[in-house]
Amino acid sequence: MSFSVLGPAAAGLAVALLVVSRILAYRKSITPYLPPGPRGLPIIGNVFDMPNSKQWLTYAEWSRQYGDICSVKILGQPLVILNSARAMEDLDRKGATYSDRPKLEMGGELVGYSKTVVLMPYGAALRNYRKHIGRLIGSASAVGKYLDIEEEETRKFLRRLSTSPNELSAQLRKLSGSLIMKMTYGIEVLANNDPFVTLVEDANNNFNIASTPGKFLVDVFPVLRFLPEWFPGGGFKTLAREWSKAFNDMVDVPYNVAWQQILTGTAPRSFVSAALENEEKITSEYIYEIKHTAGSLYGAGADTTVSAQHGFFLAMVLHPEVQKLAQAEIDAFVGPDRLPGYADREHLPYVNAVVTESLRWHNVAPLGVPHRATEDGVIDGYLIPKGAIIIANLWNMLHDPEVYPDPFTFNPSRYIGKETQRDPRHFAFGFGRRVCPGMHLADASLYICIVMSLAVFDITYAMEDGVPLVPVHENTNGTISHPKPYKYNVKPRSAKAFSLISGP
Template sequence: MPRIKPWLTFTEWGQKYGDIAHIEVLGRHIIVLNSAKAAMEMLDSKSILYSGRPVLPMAGELVGWKDSLPFLPYGDLFRQHRRNFHRVIGSRAGMDVYNVVEEVETHRFLKRVLAKPDQLQEYIRHTAGAVILRISHGYEVKENNDPFIDLADRVVANASQATAPGAFMVDILPFLANVPTWFPGAGFKCLAHEWHEALEEMVSAPHKFVKDQMADGTAPMSFTSNLLEGCDMSAEEDHAVKWSAISMYGGGSDTTVSAIYSFFLAMTLFPDVQRKAQAEIDAAVGPDRLPTFADRDSLPYIAALVKEVHRWNIVIPTGFPHCVTEDDIHDGYYIPKGSLVIPNVWFMLNDPRTYVDPSQFNPERFLAKDGKEPETDPRTACFGFGRRICPGLHLADASIWISIVMSLAVFDISKVVENGVEITPEVEPLPLGTISHPKPFKCSITPRSATALGLIEQDADY
């Protein structure tokens, strides 16, 4: 199993062996899907068979993520978690009640970037965490060194490392979970213990914060308070609410950071796209106010730009593995029960058979033009498949949209010039982890005008 950028090796296998490739690692069957068609035929159309999750000894058992939604086996508890999500943020209309949260926190992001544009990635991470913690637990983060943000960022980064394909031998040889910590090569157990302690604190502390506020009658509306309100919950139901909320943070924070950071990279490299997007905002919104969600339907180019962000930088290039719950025969192939199925989402969204010139950042591929149909919406693949599709996709899409439209309304993003030389950023993902982040890069971020500067400096409060 490749450890470094496995999606590129998977792509080579697809080109050599076809859309469905099989490898066997120490008795474990692994199926790699290299086309959206194969993924939809198996993971969508046969979701009753392909909605299981493999037991991941490192991340699930040793670190402790087994109770979170992405790791739950398909069954009653999984469906309960999904119902929790659907009840609160399961639709675009359901997300509308949190529009003010998104708009205020993004406005605060603009202020931070204006003050210190060289700390762009840090501020994207802070804002993504602030939005999700406000929605999940009604918690308003501190401007600097917030304890929940710092802890949560650490926990999510640990999870990305723990779930990377082939990163830990214990995922291939589960019996290694039982070896003592002094055993040669068992350093992963010390790491897992450290990560487990941080995860337990992150799960329990915000939940207790909400329950204490509800007892005092001061709890703002949030995902957690909504689910707890007016219910005499059993310990099991309370546990499900607690882990549903942390699943929201774990699934939405780091992924959103990657997407928004890649947007700034794309604007640095493709100035023509930036100018077209800004022209649409200027025409539809005008220069005298910041865009809001009320403008969403009048900005089709921005909608296409958001789709291209999803396609151009694939946040989870190899998806999250499914597990086959019963033997299956698919397209003449025997798929044994217990097989891991890995969708190579990176290639699906970079397949030249589906996307013209896929390395180019071109939002217009998603607009009907000159009688041509738009290219395939990347959200059919990037948010997962079947019954395992991301339940927070409306939250993710809203967060990315408002960050993009507000940033373009007031900022010009361009290449940095150092000693008279223009620096062109490299399009290169960091090599490790389930969640792919662009390699850090430099860019220039400046207000578009004095009017834009005034809009940024306005108060941003609830």
């Protein structure tokens, strides 16, 4: 370009514009872009591309079209989806940047779950809550203090199930609820229709619905939270009010019982009693912290364990050959005269592999809980902008045929031998700095339930007119996903096995 025909001012402006254009072109060549994804519409973006149910299946299909990382925009809000272990590991290495939670108006703010560990923003308060949980169950050695309680509660579960074999779901919830209540509050639950177990079930059901991203329009348009309850479209406010009460009851009611026991000197050792034994610490802020930490343990923690245990029973119905191998291992090492316990774990490698495969085969949280980027970052060469919501498709990672060949088959042998497949616990318990603080307790609870159930029961198909009813493994929708209801048959393996769980 020649500037000789221009005046000095115009020539100077032209040179400046040329320099700026070259700089912009250079920056464009090195600046990463958002990951690819389905093409959206102006303004509203990908609103109509978003699935209403089983989102993990749609996201898995997108991964085959667009790669391990893909993205969409909902009314300008970027949503980044990670579909592979490799992508998640890259994010894991930058945990502080990607460990925040998006603000969920319905489940987090209106109902109240942003006060608990699961939806709390990343920061000092979250670290305090996690420290409290860590002292109770944050390591294998800490959980070891409660193994006797776990085994005793599981024996009670087996006895109840033997007399009410058609109530597996209810009995699993009772097992998990009784353990958490005893550890957290020092409360012994009732044998039937316990009000505390009912509290947690109601609150967990509400959480599952309220925390699903995009389930409520107020999550997309936060200004709607200011609508009056009676105004057209304000019906979600009625739900939020009812669910908020259920949440507060879950936090307050068992805590108040534990506090009364402390005042009367009758409190057994528990998380709450230990946290409040130092009177110098007891301030209104500290009590708030302890109450909501306890609620975090009692809430989603119980439901995830129930889901994993329920998945195990379904796997045994569908894979009797696995059940027989595991029972043979238990019989050979433990024998017929006692129940197996946690102390036997290192001597039962196949049973331990059944536990591991249970965590993979039925993933209790197919999409985990969404994360949020607190600053711009780059993953695999793609831009992850500040404020982007990040969803890890854990279901796809745990069913990736390149990592787990024949991924829909329940096969514990994946983890035995010289060339074992990848341990799924990293995916199953979250990522970044939001790894489940109760993972050691959940793993121990699942093992004890599995090994003792296998020792006592045969878990088989239900029969109808002499024909076996073969169930199908399907996940329910929601943040915490259970197997869809299925038919089964549970009966003691022998009179000797039944005698091991009889008694008070």
